Amino acid sequence: MSKRFHKELNEVKKMILALGANVEKNVRMATDAIVSCNTELATKVKKTDYEIDETEVEIEEECLKLLALYQPVAMDLRFIIAVIKINNDLERIGDQAVNIAHRVLTMSKERMSSCTYYFDYSVMVEKVKMMIRQSLDALVNMDVELAISVCQQDEAVDNIKREAYSAIKKSMKNSSDQLSYLINLFLISRHLERIGDHATNIAEEVIHMIEGEIVRHGK
Amino acid sequence: MSKRFHKELNEVKKMILALGANVEKNVRMATDAIVSCNTELATKVKKTDYEIDETEVEIEEECLKLLALYQPVAMDLRFIIAVIKINNDLERIGDQAVNIAHRVLTMSKERMSSCTYYFDYSVMVEKVKMMIRQSLDALVNMDVELAISVCQQDEAVDNIKREAYSAIKKSMKNSSDQLSYLINLFLISRHLERIGDHATNIAEEVIHMIEGEIVRHGK
Numbered sequence: 155m156s157k158r159f160h161k162e163l164n165e166v167k168k169m170i171l172a173l174g175a176n177v178e179k180n181v182r183m184a185t186d187a188i189v190s191c192n193t194e195l196a197t198k199v200k201k202t203d204y205e206i207d208e209t210e211v212e213i214e215e216e217c218l219k220l221l222a223l224y225q226p227v228a229m230d231l232r233f234i235i236a237v238i239k240i241n242n243d244l245e246r247i248g249d250q251a252v253n254i255a256h257r258v259l260t261m262s263k264e265r266m267s268s269c270t271y272y273f274d275y276s277v278m279v280e281k282v283k284m285m286i287r288q289s290l291d292a293l294v295n296m297d298v299e300l301a302i303s304v305c306q307q308d309e310a311v312d313n314i315k316r317e318a319y320s321a322i323k324k325s326m327k328n329s330s331d332q333l334s335y336l337i338n339l340f341l342i343s344r345h346l347e348r349i350g351d352h353a354t355n356i357a358e359e360v361i362h363m364i365e366g367e368i369v370r371h372g373k
Numbered sequence: 374m375s376k377r378f379h380k381e382l383n384e385v386k387k388m389i390l391a392l393g394a395n396v397e398k399n400v401r402m403a404t405d406a407i408v409s410c411n412t413e414l415a416t417k418v419k420k421t422d423y424e425i426d427e428t429e430v431e432i433e434e435e436c437l438k439l440l441a442l443y444q445p446v447a448m449d450l451r452f453i454i455a456v457i458k459i460n461n462d463l464e465r466i467g468d469q470a471v472n473i474a475h476r477v478l479t480m481s482k483e484r485m486s487s488c489t490y491y492f493d494y495s496v497m498v499e500k501v502k503m504m505i506r507q508s509l510d511a512l513v514n515m516d517v518e519l520a521i522s523v524c525q526q527d528e529a530v531d532n533i534k535r536e537a538y539s540a541i542k543k544s545m546k547n548s549s550d551q552l553s554y555l556i557n558l559f560l561i562s563r564h565l566e567r568i569g570d571h572a573t574n575i576a577e578e579v580i581h582m583i584e585g586e587i588v589r590h591g592k
Contacts, residue, residue, distance in 0.1 A: 218454065225444035235437065235457060242458060323556065327549050333542055340556075344563075 159224040163233070166216050167294050170237055170244070173209045174290040177244050177251070178283055180206065181349060184254040185279040188342060191262045196255035206248035213241045229363075236363040240293060243352040243359075247286065250345045250352070257338045257345070264335040271325040271332070273339055278314040278346050281307060285353035292360045301364075304357035311350035318343040378443040382452070385435050386513050389456055389463070392428045393509040396467050397502055399425065400568060403473040404498040407561060410481045418474035425467035432460045448582075455582040459512060462571040462578075466505065469564045469571070476557045476564070483554045490544040490551070492558055497533040497565050500526060504572035511579045520583075523576035530569035537562040 180199050187195035217234050220226065226234065285304050292301035322340045326333060399418050406414035436453050439445065445453065504523050511520035541559045545552060 218450065221440070221454075222446045222450055225446075227441045227444075231437065231441055235440075238454060238457070239461060242461075319556075323552050326545070326552055330546050330549055333545055337538075337542065337559075 156224065159220070159226065159230070162216075162220055162224075163230070166213065166220065166234075166237060169209065169213050169216065170241060171290060171294060173206065173213065173241070173244050174286060176206055176209065177248050178286050180248055180251040181254075181279075181283060181286070184251040184258070185275065185346075187255060187258045188275060191258060193259055193262050196258040196262075199251050199255040203248055203252050206245055210241050210245040214238055217241075232363045232366070236293070236359045239359055240290075240356045243355050247349050247352045250349045253345045254342055257342050261335055261338045264332075264338070271322075271329065271336070271339075273318050273321055273343070275314075275318070275342060275346060278311060278318075278343070281311050281314075282346055282349045282353065285311070285350055285357075289353045289356035289360065292357055296360075296364055298361055298364050301357040301360040305354050305361075308350050308354045311347060315343045315347045375443070378439070378445065378449070381435075381439055381443075382449070385432065385439065385453075385456060388428065388432050388435065389460060390509060390513060392425065392432060392460065392463050393505060395425055395428065396463050396470070397505050399467055399470040400473075400498075400502060400505070403470040403477070404494065404565075406474060406477045407494060410477060412478055412481050415474035415477040415481075418470050422467055422471050425464055429460050429464040433457055436460075451582045451585070455512070455578045458578050459509075459575045462574050466568050466571045469568045472564045473561055476561050480554055480557045483551075483557070490541075490548065490555070490558075492537050492540055492562070494533075494537070494561060494565060497530060497537075497562070500530050500533070501565055501568045501572060504530070504569055504576075508572045508575035508579065511576055515579075515583055517580055517583050520576040520579040524573050524580075527569050527573045530566060534562045534566045 180202060183195050184199045186192065187199070217238050220234055221231075224230075285307055288300055289304045291297065292304065318340065322336050322343075326336050329336070399421060402414050403418045405411065406418070436457050439453055440450075443449075504526055507519055508523045510516065511523065537559065541555050541562075545555050548555070
């Protein structure tokens, strides 16, 4: 492949890393908003999601251009296809940040002073943010081991979701007047879980690309 | 492009339609299982999901082979990239059918004779099944109008989810001893909603491919 191709491919790598950083920023803002029911922060997440959407479109067009112009094969081809799919997962992580922002906005209307129950998602949040960052590091550094470690972290995220479920369900029994608030608090765990799933998809895509082997379905 | 390329591309079209039919079958089994809490049917969905996973892998490999061997450009290139992404959405619809099957299995343990409340998802189920079928018809027939109509149907699905939420929340207030059952009943609406989202993604991909224009983000 020509030098020019590799230069442009490098640009695509930079673009996907920048998108990743932007997505991670929105996840951080959305999850920071949970703790303090910060509606301003939640609104900002909703308003800036279009930037993520636009970058996704640009990256895909860039990948299509590279495929059409240089007709890469073997590893270069697999890399570009992997980027197209990973790009898609990042955009959907952005959507989950918006979903969390929605929950915060709904909860802010319903959270009453009488409702003392709160599930602390901070550990879960740190875990999924780490998974996003590491899955993208694994992509650009072609690091299979790191990708595998991301996949392994997913179970811990799922476990916290189960803890949240039990704790919130218990709280529902005792305060049935706070059901809307508690259902929204519970749904946040599912949005975070989905972010972990998308990061796992990214990591699996990296492994698949490098090993030319499908691990996606637990094989 | 050579005759041989178009023959092989036709094979890929047949494969993706067959995958679509298989996914739809699992959605049907999973949703039929809800009504009667049919654990046998739910277990079958979980057991047959690997077939969907395997076909997804085969289709992607076939697409990569076509890209590497024939180095298509323009519409043929866009079509193959669209198939790779749609393939991924179909596999994830299969995962949602498994999620519904899990709900049914959990509910079957918890559904007590005293719990008379039941939300009828049949309309929502019919809608999402129709969306899957039409989105794939739109792909193979390059039918933009049909794809647009699929996107428009998504709102009706979201509305039913909201109805389910209100109704089930009301029921939670009156029967707090049935919380697990009711939460699972509610989560089914979210799995169905996600199936509708994936069908919408497929339809948007078709429009994007044909019109070379990004409608994915409501532009």
